[in-house]
Amino acid sequence: MTPQRDEFSRSGYWYPEGDSAQTIDVLNMLRRYRAAETAMRARTRASMGMNETDLMALRFLLHEQRAGRLVRPIDLSRVLDISTASTTTLIDRLERDGHARREAHPTDRRAGVVVPTDSSDEEVQATLGAMHRRMLAYVDSLSDHDRAVVTRFLAGMSSAVEEASDRDPGVDPS
Structure with a gap:
């Protein structure tokens, strides 16, 4: 990060004046992780020729x-929060592309x-296996202590974001 960029990221643009640099650094690292994960998901979708909903459905099926x-099918509708008609279209697409079967x-x-196909499970493993092993x-x-701290921190951040979106659906907490 260049010094100028570093100053901007700590400038308080997103955060109230007076927050410490360390606090803002932590929140900026969360943004960096989110951006990296978003990019990884886009690469995965592209390599597998799937959209986000398809990938979420496949992940659920494999799990x-x-x-x-x-x-x-109704389980997919509920988990993905989509209509039964959209679920039928989704399953048709997964079946056509060899990722699932009825x-x-x-x-x-x-x-x-x-049911997910064996080849789909193998494709997910080939696409994401190395990254999951690194993680x-x-x-x-x-x-053990550090894992507990990270877990508590991420749970708290998730709650903070969920609470913010529950109160004001028009605000993007990112």
Whole structure:
């Protein structure tokens, strides 16, 4: 970061006057992480030829499959907060692109389930596996105390952002 840029980032533009440089540095590092994660998600979507909703759906399908739970279309609708019509279109797209398939529910013959394909799981692992290993290695390198502090900090920041958006939906907390 150039000195001029560093001065701007601590200028108080986003934060009230009087906040310490260390406080603002922490908040700016959160912004940096958010930007890096956003860029990573965009690269992942591009490499897999998926939009954000498709990627979220696939992540949910893979998570539920690993947990041994069946996913019905209505479950996707609820998790993604989309209409049943949009869910049908989403599943059609995932199926067309080889990321998921529809199957009959094993105990309810009136219902169907959505299952991720093996190739989709392999593609996600190939695309994100190395990054996840680096992230896990870094977290594992922290002491138990440091992990507890980071966890408490991130939980508090999440609550602060959620509370801000609950009170004033027109304000972007970023």
